[in-house]
Amino acid sequence: MPICQKNKFIFLHIPRCGGTSIERVFNLRSKQQLFGVVRMGDQERTLHHLTPGDLEELGLVDPSVLESYFKFTIIRDPFSRMASDYLWQQRYDRHNLFKSMQFSDYLDFAESVVKNQRYFEKVHFDHFRPMVSYCLNGGELVVDDILLLENIDIELKRIQPLIGVVDLPRINASPSYQHLSTRENIDRVRILYEEDWLLYERIQALHHSLYR
Template identity: 25%
Template sequence: MTYLKSIAKHAMDARFFWKSVPKRLLFEHVPKCGGTTVVKYLSDQYPFSKTYQLDNHQPMVSIQRFKNMPQKERYSYHFVVGHMAHLLKDDVHPEMLKATILRDPIDRMVSHYYYVLRRPTHYLYEQVKREGVSLKDYVTLELSRELRNNYVHRFSQIEEKQMLSHPREALEKAIEVLTEEYQFVGFLESLEADLLRLKHLMGFSESYVPMKANATAGRKKVEELDPQTLKEVEAMNLLDVALYQKICDQRVIGG
């Protein structure tokens, strides 16, 4: 960050002089779950000086940097956000609430594929474009662990080999984490209503204004997929489908 940008960011913190900072929040930004829109909203609720944003291109570097901080410095942050912020849940201030947004996992995979096709900077773009990878092949070739039961892996932190050999154990662990350690799990399909609940939970002074950021244009809808492709996408994400349905049924939203 340049010196002038740093000055501008810190100047923005002056707006918090007249209002209280809300409860502390860790937000796990799951790719292609509306996170860009949500993160923009959440970031506006916290001073820049009290925000720790992971570098989503090199999240493990940001995670290790945070873990290496003295406890006093780690606890000074009120908002921790990014892909894999979940890995910092035991290092943040003990009063920090945890939140995330999920979406229908089949719809997420379709969105993920078309997003990569239109994003030359994405790490999968070259391979997908060069080899003319179809959506069906995109999930079955296992190009990335983002593409197979990502929810269960992400929240259980059980490695893929063990996850596939003991699927029930991995699924139950991920559900346990989301229901017992996360105070808020929202859904992209009901984003506006869920973020209103999050506003009340956190004590935000501003409401969410519906907007689209990082949306995938020109993509197929799930109902437009051919039966074989749909079958393959579902088969590669059976655990995520089960987790999503379980969390939807329980409506795990803090209050």
């Protein structure tokens, strides 16, 4: 959840939704900007993946800044996000957990993390947090705009007056995951992340009418 003091915006970085590119282009990569991994008691917290609820709980941002700065996030198709994360976790397997996992085992693991709220047990477990947790706090919408990754260039141009000009690099792009797109896998993700699907479909419909 990096903060850009220069342009007065807060970016809610949902893992595997293009956030690294945003952080790179605006140079939002210091702890002062809420970027990096810190130890808090027995938890590993990735500052740039904090949710609005985390900010409220930890008191890391002045309430006046939270209220006045432009707040936005980027979402994507929930299945695409999980398939992308599976390949990413295998590539950067920090804890030696994912490299030999089949996708079905990865989804079993995701279910365990989500159902038991294990997001801070190890670094990168926060990748399994639902996208809605970055958009809502206590059931209330707390971001000013929700962008779609598949339309990211158009979306960033639309909010350019609020965040500045963006020439977005493509960083951490995933290889093809078409082989993972089976009906069973898609259905499992839809059940686990039901609220994310509802959010995604609603934003997709809204933006379809916006760009017609």
